[in-house]
Amino acid sequence: MRHSIGLTLILLFLSACGGGEPAKTESAETAEQAAATAAETASAETAKSEAQAATGDCQLTLGWESYEPYQFRDLNGDVRGLDVDVVTAIAERVGCKITYQQGEWRELLDGIKSGKLDLIASATRTEDREEYAYFSDPYREEAFSLYVRAGEANKWAAKSIREMVRDKNMRIGLIDGYVYGGVIEDLLGEPELAPHFISASFSESHAANLLDGKIDGLMEDAYVAEAMIQRKNLGDRIERLPFNYHKGDVAIMFSKQSVQPDLVQRFNETIAAMKSDGKLEAISSRYKKK
Template sequence: MTARTQRTRLLAACAVAASVSLVLTGCGSSKSSSGSSAGAGTNPSATVGAVTADPTLAALVPADVKSSGKLVVAADASYAPNEFKDEKGNVVGMDVDLADAIAKKLGLTADVQNADFTSIIPGIAAKKYQLGMSSFTDTKEREATVDMVTYFTAGSAIAVKKGNPDKIDPKDLCGKKVAVQTGTTQADEIKDTRNPDCTKAGKPTIPNDGDKFPLQTDVTQSLIAGRDQAMMADSPVIDYALKQTNGQLEKLGDTYDSAPYGVVVDKNSPLTKAVQGAVQSLIADGTYKQILTKWGVAAGAIDKSEINAAKS
């Protein structure tokens, strides 16, 4: 991934026609996030151990945040299993549980709010949110304006319809119709890497620099409906979509370009060190692994949280 510059969030897809049967999410328009039931490999009802405040870490929390008693956390709830809406409309997922645990370590309560992905970093700068936890890839570009606290590792992946009817080569998407979420790492990959390579090779480019959608649910719908031939997203999101679509999709090739996710914090905020300490403490006491296991994403676990550790 080079940047969810945003890595994409791919959640479940809705039924797009009577002939398309998905176990996936509840249907929603492209203007709102869709709900989703948990897929195979997840256990949303699993119990996670109680988290208690760490006085040393709590002492690092800025006075205004401490006095409010809460951490306001932004997440784009269209990217299961990392962040999505359940059948009751509640925002749930790996990032939500981690945000809750981080807040408790700091003696606070997490207030997780659904937000458009592209509005989250500007919202951090405007003090609307204290944290952004929405599968953000840690990149040098992002680190120029915000702090990033690493907490997970994911890569990019490609999905096609079961059986790969268009015989697509994951290393050669030139001329193919590919769906991606707007503003994601995968969208940047098409524009900055794949299409220039297609041009150099004398091949047709991926049309429109990829068909871009505001929500990952819309990306998945487009592939299911046959409007696109492939979709690109973060690896845990692709894996979840495969489980949710009842075998209608398959992963094409291997996961590639693995990179860390980062919690977004305002640049040079004392909260950055507090959050990094909270993540490391959750790793040490086992809570972190419990949360990842609950959502079926333990393969992305890290053993050390770092601040602004992007390699590119």
């Protein structure tokens, strides 16, 4: 009887130990299932994106603002411009069709956040924007200049924007949502100097503010400002100070809500190809002849 009991205890002990690999915990199984699901989802999304491009079903909504010569509507009602032509050319090579939706810049950023828009051009990469958007490689540079009322260039002569604002009380018009580079961003962060910067939705508003004496200077891309000045026949009323205040790269910005990373990669490959074959330069030269 003792042998029988002893044998039974040994068998029970071995059974409890399992004699093999330890059982997986519930948390480990859950983690594995989550990883497998994520992998399957990513694979499915990639396959879907590739299939759309292959079958011509890739449809992208490009948000644009009135920003001549980069983005504008011509006399025939067609959306054109350097940025528009670049994005359209890239999309054609990738196999996507573009539709257009106009808005002010802040509205376009909100559209990227929500996924109502798939992409916008002329965007500067920032940490805040990277939380909700992907960025292509840069496809062109931008440079901001300061414009003042005609005949006042000598009045504002200074070594820096800080001197103009701090020592001469200059009021500068900016566009809401634009990124103007380190110097302007630093000044905006200083409580004593921030009130010297006035925001508006678009440049035409600040052109009127400048002429009405509500601001003393307008910060804008030189090509955009010159196009506006020519369009509104303001060449004898507004002049440019003779140096640039900020230069930087701009890229195409994609919504993380509606665009997959593999499509961004294909855009990057196409940007590189268009730089090599001269297509980007050809598009740029059509709009930057002056």
